[in-house]
Amino acid sequence: MVTPLDALQVSGSITSGSTIGGEAGGILNLATRDSGTSGEVRFWEGGGLVAKILSTMPNGNSGSLSFLTAATNSAPATRMLIDNAGNVGIGNISPAYKLDVSGLGHFTGLVDASNFVATSSTATSTIAGGLSVAGSGGLTVLQNGNVGIGTGAPGKLLTVGGTTRINGATNPTEPSLSIFGTGGNVYNNAIVSTITNDNSYGMRMRMGNNGFGYLEGGRPQSS
Numbered sequence: 001m002v003t004p005l006d007a008l009q010v011s012g013s014i015t016s017g018s019t020i021g022g023e024a025g026g027i028l029n030l031a032t033r034d035s036g037t038s039g040e041v042r043f044w045e046g047g048g049l050v051a052k053i054l055s056t057m058p059n060g061n062s063g064s065l066s067f068l069t070a071a072t073n074s075a076p077a078t079r080m081l082i083d084n085a086g087n088v089g090i091g092n093i094s095p096a097y098k099l100d101v102s103g104l105g106h107f108t109g110l111v112d113a114s115n116f117v118a119t120s121s122t123a124t125s126t127i128a129g130g131l132s133v134a135g136s137g138g139l140t141v142l143q144n145g146n147v148g149i150g151t152g153a154p155g156k157l158l159t160v161g162g163t164t165r166i167n168g169a170t171n172p173t174e175p176s177l178s179i180f181g182t183g184g185n186v187y188n189n190a191i192v193s194t195i196t197n198d199n200s201y202g203m204r205m206r207m208g209n210n211g212f213g214y215l216e217g218g219r220p221q222s223s
Contacts, residue, residue: 052076066093137161 089095136152148154150161168176
C-alpha cells in the first residue's frame with residue numbers, strides 16, 4: 001500500500017481476537033475498488049471457517065449482503081440474502097419479494113397480510129384453529145367443525161344466516177338437494193323444519209325411506 005486513503009488502510013486480511021471500535025463507537029469499512037468483487041467478515045473456530053457475511057457489488061452503485069453458515073464438516077452456504085432492492089431471501093438467493101422463503105416457515109404469533117394466495121395444486125393447507133372469512137357476515141368455520149355462512153356462531157354443522165338459493169343442472173340426473181337421515185324409523189329418517197323466533201317449529205316435513213312425507217306445525221322444538 002503506497003498511498004493510504006483512510007487513517008488505517010490494510011491491503012490483505014486482518015485477524016483480530018478483540019473488539020474493533022471504541023467507547024464512543026466505531027466504524028469498520030470493508031471496501032473494494034473494483035466492481036464485482038466483495039468484502040467479507042469471516043468467523044473461524046478451531047482452524048475451520050464456520051460462517052461469514054459476504055457483500056457482493058455487481059457494479060459501483062449497488063450491492064447485496066449474504067449470510068453464510070456451515071453445517072458439520074461442510075463449507076459455508078448462503079442461508080439468507082438481502083439484495084440491492086431490499087428483498088430478503090431465506091433459502092433463496094434470488095428473492096422476488098420483500099420476504100421470499102424457500103422451505104417451511106413457522107410462526108407462533110400473528111401474521112397480518114392484505115391477502116393470501118396458496119399456489120400449490122397438490123398440497124393440503126391445514127388450519128388448526130377456526131377460520132373467519134369476511135367477518136361474521138361471511139364464512140366461519142369453528143374448531144368443532146360447524147360451518148356458518150352469514151353467521152359467526154354456527155350452532156349446527158351448517159348454519160346459514162340469510163336467503164339460500166340452489167341452482168340445479170339444466171337436465172339433472174341427481175337431485176339438486178339431498179337430505180340423508182340416520183334414524184331407523186321409516187317416518188323419521190330426514191326432517192325439514194322451519195323454526196320461529198321463540199324456538200318453536202313453524203312447519204315440519206318428515207320424510208322416510210318409503211317416500212312418505214307429511215306436514216305438521218306449531219310444536220316446540222325437541223332435541
